Amino acid sequence: MADGPGPGAREMAGIATALIVAAGSGQRLGAAVPKALVPVGGRPMYEWSLSAFQKADSIGRIVIAVPPGGAGDFAADGTELVDGGDARSKSVAAGLGRVETDFVVVHDAARPLVTPELIDLGVEALVRDPDVDAVIAAAPVTDTIKRVGPDEIVAETLDRNELRAVQTPQAFRTDALRRAIASGDLAGATDDAFLIESAGGRVAVLPSPPTNIKITIPSDIELAELLLGSLAGTPTSLDKD
Ligand code: CTP
Ligand code: MG
Numbered sequence: 001m002a003d004g005p006g007p008g009a010r011e012m013a014g015i016a017t018a019l020i021v022a023a024g025s026g027q028r029l030g031a032a033v034p035k036a037l038v039p040v041g042g043r044p045m046y047e048w049s050l051s052a053f054q055k056a057d058s059i060g061r062i063v064i065a066v067p068p069g070g071a072g073d074f075a076a077d078g079t080e081l082v083d084g085g086d087a088r089s090k091s092v093a094a095g096l097g098r099v100e101t102d103f104v105v106v107h108d109a110a111r112p113l114v115t116p117e118l119i120d121l122g123v124e125a126l127v128r129d130p131d132v133d134a135v136i137a138a139a140p141v142t143d144t145i146k147r148v149g150p151d152e153i154v155a156e157t158l159d160r161n162e163l164r165a166v167q168t169p170q171a172f173r174t175d176a177l178r179r180a181i182a183s184g185d186l187a188g189a190t191d192d193a194f195l196i197e198s199a200g201g202r203v204a205v206l207p208s209p210p211t212n213i214k215i216t217i218p219s220d221i222e223l224a225e226l227l228l229g230s231l232a233g234t235p236t237s238l239d240k241d
Contacts, residue, residue: 007127014060015103016123016171018053019095022046022074022109023065023084028216034067036109037074040221041228048112048228050076055116058123059105063098065091089186089195096181099174103127106177106192107169110215112224113231114169122171122206133176133201136193137208138164164205166191167212176201 026035036046046064053059065084066074074081080098084091092106103126105119118137126135141163147156170193177192184195193203211227213220 007124009057012058012120012124012127014058015101015127016058016060017099017101017104017174018056018059018062018119019092019099019104019106020046020049020053020062020064020109021084021088021091021095021106023067023091023094024088024110025067026110029218029221033073034070035215036066038215038221040112040215041225044074045112045215046074046076046109049107049109049114050079052114052116053105053107053119054078056119056123057116058103058120060101061098063095064109065095085186087187087189089181089184089189089192092177092192093181093186096174096178102174103171104174104177105169105171108214111168111212112215113212113227115212118206118208118212119169122169125204125206126171126173129204131202132204134170134172134193134196134203135206136170136191136203137167137212138205139167139208139210139212141165142210165210166193166205167208167214172196 022036068083180195
């Protein structure tokens with residue numbers, strides 16, 4: 001990414017729209033309610049992400065893609081709720097219809113450990129570098145990763161230094177994301193940066209802490225609660241603010 005002085009705080013204020021995708025059912029979690037509504041540390045999971053975006057200087061409006069017909073279950077004053085789709089990228093496409101800014105930050109409601117700092121850093125890096133279409137949060141990989149064949153026999157050991165575990169938030173130039181979504185295979189995309197890559201765009205990674213976990217299976221909830229408590233320093237930090 002380009003070096004040099006970044007945009008000032010004033011130019012950054014409210015420059016991007018947040019798009020929190022919360023429309024998934026959470027099949028692997030197996031709860032009775034959609035995953036975004038499952039309690040984590042005493043509040044519905046999506047509220048942690050919502051709070052972080054409300055505190056981020058670079059964010060103006062906030063759009064949340066919710067399970068179709070489920071808007072009434074979300075208490076999200078000051079945000080815009082839109083029905084999501086049956087694949088993650090379709091939920092992103094639905095939310096993008098409400099975005100009017102040049103920059104948009106897409107985030108999984110399933111990542112409650114996101115911080116305002118990480119959100120602002122991504123937007124700032126994107127605004128600063130006109131040559132990239134997206135800046136995505138990604139953590140270094142600490143496990144050794146091997147590619148295996150269908151027979152569970154190792155085919156290759158990958159160079160860990162070249163690997164990143166990709167997370168959200170992901171900041172995009174809105175027009176680039178719109179174009180990528182219009183031409184991409186939405187059903188097969190697990191993140192939107194993939195659609196940008198497939199369309200020939202440039203995606204930069206922003207180093208992100210491994211603590212920014214995604215809640216996928218039940219044990220992730222316990223882990224997230226431990227992290228939310230220890231990162232904020234005191235157990236009372238789990239209270240609603
Ligand atoms: N998501 C969405 N619309 C979908 C599918 C997923 O908005 N049709 C959102 C989820 O709500 C979540 C994020 O995308 O915040 C990441 O998806 P994932 O962790 O896979 O959540 P689910 O699809 O709900 O879980 P599962 O795959 O276990 O069903
Ligand atoms: Mg899913």
